[in-house]
Amino acid sequence: MSEQPLLAVSDLAFAYNGAVAVRDVSLEVRPAEIVALLGSNGAGKSTTVKAIAGAHKPQHGRISFRGEPIAGEPCHVVVRRGITLVPEGRLVFPQMSVLDNLRMGGHALSSAADAARNLDRVFSIFPRLAERQAQLAGSLSGGEQQMLAIARGMMSSPALLILDEPSLGLMPKLVQELFQLIQRVNGEGVSILLVEQNVHQSLRIAHRGYVMEKGQIVLSGTGQELLGNEFVRRAFLGH
Ligand SMILES: Nc1ncnc2c1ncn2[C@@H]1O[C@H](COP(=O)(O)OP(=O)(O)OP(=O)(O)O)[C@@H](O)[C@H]1O
Ligand SMILES: [Mg+2]
Structure with missing residues (x-):
């Protein structure tokens, strides 16, 4: 495809105290795409998205956003560039109101008018x-x-919203609702990188997807291709 990717990751590697968690990871998210990042527990999905969001400094590889290199920049700089990660687990501030939680998400914005909008x-x-x-x-x-x-992740007006296992622990009806919401957010022009264990539903809404195993990307394709892929069916869909 000729369109310049919004996010391009190439040959990314990261090790925790010498233990390699991710290597040779290359992936792209194009404007207005939903891209699924799938893989079993410990495959390296969270490590990959943390490196993209600036929470981990990659030991190797390139990350570019809108054509500019961003690897190694701290989170608050990456957020200002337009990438927001909603990490694993429901990290809200329990003693604060819903409104104040949302305001915290918008603090990187330049003006109060932007925050209100x-x-x-x-x-x-x-x-x-x-x-x-x-x-x-x-x-x-x-x-x-x-x-x-x-x-709250939406409050910083991201061009790319990264969601790490948003459906974890939700009952099926809510999972359904959540996936519809993700599509609505995407309908507003926000690109989405979606880490999920809910493989079937993610691939149904994803334009493209990648499958990770043992720290590497082992498969990629359109949502439809991956849904029909024999390895995906056996490993994740139980048939
Ligand atoms: N803070 C850490 N310190 C040391 N090792 C870590 C740390 N975080 C992750 N790892 C290791 O890195 C590897 C990849 O972990 P990661 O969390 O990226 O996997 P994941 O694909 O997100 O898995 P899950 O589906 O269980 O969330 C695993 O072997 C894990 O044990
Ligand atoms: Mg994870």
Whole structure:
């Protein structure tokens, strides 16, 4: 495809105290794409997205965003460039209101007007959070907390939103709702890199996907191709 990728990762490697977690990882996210990053436990998915978001400094490889090199930049700089990672686990501030949690997500924005506009936009995508904006985040249901974590990620106006296992621990009905929300966020023009264990549903909404095993990418293709791929079916879909 001729279009310049929004995010391009090549030959990325990262080791924790000498223990290699990721090597030779190359992947791309193009504008307005949903890209799934799949793989079993310990495959290196979180390590990869943390390196992209600036939480880990890669020992090797290149990461470029909008054509500019970003590998090794700290998180707050990467956020300002337009990449936001919503990490594994529901990391909301339980003693703060929903509204204050969202405001924390927008603090990287330059103006109060931008923050207010963003809040309106986020509330239109997540009406349930608008209804509960005064409630303490810790009193939200697990599913609502996950929505809040994603909504907070949206507050910094990312061009690329990275979600690390957003559906973990949610009941099937909420998983369905979450995937619809991810599609709505993407419909607003936000590119999404989606780390998921929920392989079937992710591949149904993903334009493309990558499969990791033991720190490396072993397979890539369109969502449809991967859904029909024999290795994917055997390893993740149980048939
Ligand atoms: N902070 C850490 N210190 C040492 N080793 C780590 C650390 N975090 C991850 N690892 C190791 O790096 C490898 C890749 O882990 P990573 O968390 O990236 O996998 P993952 O694909 O996200 O798995 P999961 O699906 O279980 O979340 C694993 O072998 C893991 O034990
Ligand atoms: Mg992980």
